[in-house]
Amino acid sequence: MESNSPAIRLVKVSKSFGDRKVLDQVDLDVKAGETLVIIGRSGVGKSTILKHIAGLLAPDEGEVWVEGQDVAKLKEDEVNELRKKMGVVFQYAALFDSLTVYENIAFRLLRDFKMPHAKALEVVRRKMELVGLKDDLLDLKPAQLSGGMRKRVGLARAIAVEPEIILYDEPTSGLDPVTSEAINDLILDMQKKLGVTSLVVTHDMHSAYKVANRIAMIYDGKIIGAGTPDEIKSSRDPYIHQFVTGSVDGPMPIR
Amino acid sequence: MKSIYRSIEDFGRFLVFFINDMGEMVFLTWRINVWMFKKPFDGKLIFEQMVKIGVESIPVALNTALFTGMVLALQSGYTLETKIKGVSQFIGSVVSISMVRELGPVLTAMVIAGRMGSAVAAEIGTMQVTEQIDALYTLAANPVKYLAVPRFLAFTFMLPLLIIFSDFIGWWGGLFICSMKFTSSTIYIESTRSSLETGDIMGGVIKGLFFGAIIAIVACRQGFATTNGAEGVGRATTNAVVFSFMLILISDYFLNAILIALHI
Ligand SMILES: Nc1ncnc2c1ncn2[C@@H]1O[C@H](COP(=O)(O)OP(=O)(O)O)[C@@H](O)[C@H]1O
Ligand SMILES: [Mg+2]
Numbered sequence: 001m002e003s004n005s006p007a008i009r010l011v012k013v014s015k016s017f018g019d020r021k022v023l024d025q026v027d028l029d030v031k032a033g034e035t036l037v038i039i040g041r042s043g044v045g046k047s048t049i050l051k052h053i054a055g056l057l058a059p060d061e062g063e064v065w066v067e068g069q070d071v072a073k074l075k076e077d078e079v080n081e082l083r084k085k086m087g088v089v090f091q092y093a094a095l096f097d098s099l100t101v102y103e104n105i106a107f108r109l110l111r112d113f114k115m116p117h118a119k120a121l122e123v124v125r126r127k128m129e130l131v132g133l134k135d136d137l138l139d140l141k142p143a144q145l146s147g148g149m150r151k152r153v154g155l156a157r158a159i160a161v162e163p164e165i166i167l168y169d170e171p172t173s174g175l176d177p178v179t180s181e182a183i184n185d186l187i188l189d190m191q192k193k194l195g196v197t198s199l200v201v202t203h204d205m206h207s208a209y210k211v212a213n214r215i216a217m218i219y220d221g222k223i224i225g226a227g228t229p230d231e232i233k234s235s236r237d238p239y240i241h242q243f244v245t246g247s248v249d250g251p252m253p254i255r
Numbered sequence: 256m257k258s259i260y261r262s263i264e265d266f267g268r269f270l271v272f273f274i275n276d277m278g279e280m281v282f283l284t285w286r287i288n289v290w291m292f293k294k295p296f297d298g299k300l301i302f303e304q305m306v307k308i309g310v311e312s313i314p315v316a317l318n319t320a321l322f323t324g325m326v327l328a329l330q331s332g333y334t335l336e337t338k339i340k341g342v343s344q345f346i347g348s349v350v351s352i353s354m355v356r357e358l359g360p361v362l363t364a365m366v367i368a369g370r371m372g373s374a375v376a377a378e379i380g381t382m383q384v385t386e387q388i389d390a391l392y393t394l395a396a397n398p399v400k401y402l403a404v405p406r407f408l409a410f411t412f413m414l415p416l417l418i419i420f421s422d423f424i425g426w427w428g429g430l431f432i433c434s435m436k437f438t439s440s441t442i443y444i445e446s447t448r449s450s451l452e453t454g455d456i457m458g459g460v461i462k463g464l465f466f467g468a469i470i471a472i473v474a475c476r477q478g479f480a481t482t483n484g485a486e487g488v489g490r491a492t493t494n495a496v497v498f499s500f501m502l503i504l505i506s507d508y509f510l511n512a513i514l515i516a517l518h519i
Binding site: 051076083091092095108112 | 382385389
């Protein structure tokens with residue numbers, strides 16, 4: 001793979017659920033080592049984009065390329081190979097209820113990588129420290145954790161295998177400001193220290209400005225604008241302006 | 256009149272849905288069989304499910320079997336003594352054959368479908384609507400392999416075992432009632448011995464294998480197909496039980512026909 005070809009590329013991706021067209025010819029590039037933030041209102045299809053990249057959904061039309069491979073054309077084994085390089089942080093953490101915090105974070109280390117427990121425990125402790133969790137949580141079940149803790153466990157699980165690409169679905173939503181800031185720092189660290197490629201979905205503009213190299217806004221199934229944080233901040237596009245300033249007045253209807 | 260049309264219409268819609276679902280279940284069965292033989296071998300998961308589905312169901316299965324055997328003895332004893340007169344020495348045959356060939360397998364299957372089929376559908380359904388199934392995929396664990404295969408194996412192996420226990424307890428319940436109200440236990444045992452064959456027990460066990468597979472497939476399928484949050488989980492749970500009951504009864508008839516044709 002050429003070093004300057006994008007790590008993730010969406011080419012004219014369309015997706016409908018029933019007769020509702022959620023994505024309409026979406027084009028998107030994420031360069032290797034870059035952090036791209038996708039902003040947009042709830043229900044516009046941000047999570048749907050991430051699920052296409054993770055190979056959880058197949059596009060109705062168009063192509064999704066990850067590290068030079070067309071995801072929808074891969075066989076299950078090949079997708080799994082690709083997923084070994086990918087960490088996904090789910091919007092509501094999606095922790096396994098029946099497993100402990102340790103078993104959740106170590107899930108892929110133990111099952112897929114066949115790592116012995118002693119070594120996995122070491123990795124898990126390190127990742128928990130990275131996301132700001134104390135290791136006395138190791139034996140708790142997800143139901144015993146607060147929302148913020150679950151989210152950080154989800155994050156620790158995603159970075160447990162040192163992924164090259166991390167997909168974050170609203171990593172700071174529902175967190176207190178201090179924890180949010182810690183997560184922002186972590187996203188920045190992953191990029192700076194490990195050169196990870198990140199795609200972050202959020203509607204927290206503070207977080208978007210802080211972590212992004214580029215920001216893309218999605219509205220009505222399309223990417224309506226993209227640029228550096230400064231460009232987005234000063235955008236004249238009425239939709240982008242309304243969104244980033246959080247204004248009631250503007251072209252977007254208040255549903 | 257209107258409401259009759261309405262319910263016929265509803266039933267028609269249910270039938271279409273049911274037949275469509277059958278196709279999906281056949282596909283899931285195939286996928287389970289493919290994944291079963293792929294590595295890794297999930298011994299721990301399979302064992303956990305066997306305990307949950309099999310061992311923890313023993314009390315409720317045995318309770319069902321005990322009272323079924325008792326009521327069978329009471330009913331057949333009364334019928335044989337008063338209606339046909341003087342043939343109460345056959346109670347043992349009636350109880351053991353009906354228990355082993357029919358009531359043991361079917362009632363145990365229904366109890367397990369109600370207790371564990373619903374639980375499995377609710378568990379997988381909750382995992383579906385909370386994106387835990389998606390998370391499994393992203394962590395390179397196929398949900399069919401990780402969730403459906405252990406449950407399938409647990410249901411298919413544990414149900415026949417539960418049925419054998421049930422047969423025995425049901426027969427014993429019959430013995431208890433018979434010796435109290437009708438004939439001596441020696442006659443009951445002798446009557447059982449003269450008519451019950453290994454083939455009868457085998458037939459029940461074969462039914463158990465099929466019923467176990469049916470419950471597992473239906474429950475996993477309903478779980479994986481869950482949409483619409485908590486409401487959807489409720490519907491998946493109900494569907495799992497209703498569909499299992501229907502399929503158990505329908506397949507019971509055909510299994511019987513086949514077993515009889517094969518002289519088992
Ligand atoms: N599996 C699905 N089936 C049907 N509709 C879906 C499904 N996933 C998402 N949707 C719909 O697609 C739209 C976009 O969803 P999503 O990508 O989750 O939005 P966002 O993450 O931007 O809030 C929503 O209207 C949602 O209801
Ligand atoms: Mg979302």
